[in-house]
Amino acid sequence: GESVGLHLPTLSVQEGxxxxxxxxxxxxxxxxFIWYKQESGKGPQFIIDIRSNMDKRQGQRVTVLxxxxxxxxxxQIAATQPGDSAVYFCAETGYNAGNMLTFGxxxxxxxKP
Amino acid sequence: xxxxxxxxxxxxxxxxxxxxxxxQVDSQVTMMFWYRQQPGQSLTLIATANQGSExxxxxxxxxxxxxxxxxxxxxxxxxVSNMSPEDSSIYLCSVGTGRNGYTFGSGTRLTVV
Numbered sequence: 001g002e003s004v005g006l007h008l009p010t011l012s013v014q015e016g017x018x019x020x021x022x023x024x025x026x027x028x029x030x031x032x033f034i035w036y037k038q039e040s041g042k043g044p045q046f047i048i049d050i051r052s053n054m055d056k057r058q059g060q061r062v063t064v065l066x067x068x069x070x071x072x073x074x075x076q077i078a079a080t081q082p083g084d085s086a087v088y089f090c091a092e093t094g095y096n097a098g099n100m101l102t103f104g105x106x107x108x109x110x111x112k113p
Numbered sequence: 114x115x116x117x118x119x120x121x122x123x124x125x126x127x128x129x130x131x132x133x134x135x136x137q138v139d140s141q142v143t144m145m146f147w148y149r150q151q152p153g154q155s156l157t158l159i160a161t162a163n164q165g166s167e168x169x170x171x172x173x174x175x176x177x178x179x180x181x182x183x184x185x186x187x188x189x190x191x192x193v194s195n196m197s198p199e200d201s202s203i204y205l206c207s208v209g210t211g212r213n214g215y216t217f218g219s220g221t222r223l224t225v226v
Contacts, residue, residue, distance in 0.1 A: 008153060034214060043205050043217035044156070046114070089155060091215075099144065101207075101215055103156045 008087060010108045019077040019111075023090035023104045028071060030092035034101070035064060035075045039086045047075070047088075077109075085111045115140050115208050119218030126196055126225050133192045134221045136206035141186035147179070150203040150220070159204075162189050196225045 013019045025033065031052040036044035050057045050064045050073075057064050063076040073090050090104040116139040126132050136145065144163055148156040159179055160170045168181040182190045193200050201224050209215030 036217075041219075041222075043117075043119075043220045046214045046216070049214055099209070100146065100158055100161060101156075101209070102158075106155045 008106045008108045010110060012110045012112060013080050015080060015082060015111050015113050017080055019075075019080045019084070019109060021075045021077075021088050021107045021109065023073040023075075023107075025071050025073055025090065025092045025104065026102065027092060027094065028068075030094040030102075032093050033064070033066060033073055034091045034093075035062075035073075036089045036091060037084075037086045038089065038106075044089060073104075080109075080111050082111045082113055085109055114214060115142060115216045117206060117208065117216055117218040119206055119221060121221055122219060123222040124224070126223065128197050128225055130196055131192055131194045132196065132223060133190050134204055134206070136189050136191075136218050138187045138208055142208040143186070144208065145183065145189045146207040146209070146215075147181065147189075147191045148205045148207060148217075150205060152202070156205065159191070193223065196223075198225045201225045 034049045035047040037047050038044045048059045048062050048064050050066050055066050061078045065074045087106050087108050089106045091101040093101050118137045120135055146161055147159040149159055150156045158171050159174045160168045162168045162181045162183040164183045164186050178194055180192045203220045203222050205220045206218045207215050
């Protein structure tokens, strides 16, 4: 089977509950942040992004929160569904990084029916 | 957003041989990125490939091991040379501008035996 997420921390939630996935980023100069979802056998898929001049952004069933003071990013998924089961990565970049993405370690989300 | 076609999707190769991975983008893009995702881990940037110039490699990656071509604004290849079992990973290409998200190919799962 696919080895993505095999050794990553795992968050297990009940279907219908809300999920919160956390990420600590490293570069205080980063000004653009993205959350990705990676399912087995696929590349990372864009979920939502946020720029450093914001502290919250909402999408469909997802919300990203940015705390620049402590360099912390979180992804909230409302009413988690089995299809949300995947590995989630945060990524950061900025002008001084040449627009190259630096990825966080990732969290595996498992949704129990 | 751009659509990327990456191939092969997977391969099993003998040690000492080389494999070339291709990425085709459906639109012209300036910057293309190549990543490695080792089993159970996050993504690590190998190099940035801009059309018309030499690829820029990250620390720990060298051109002799991972030669990259970027012949035009819609295509790039990454070669994994003189492979060893330690090269077994998922390799991904990506395009993006740093301000509107980044799109990833579906990845090439390489197993070296």
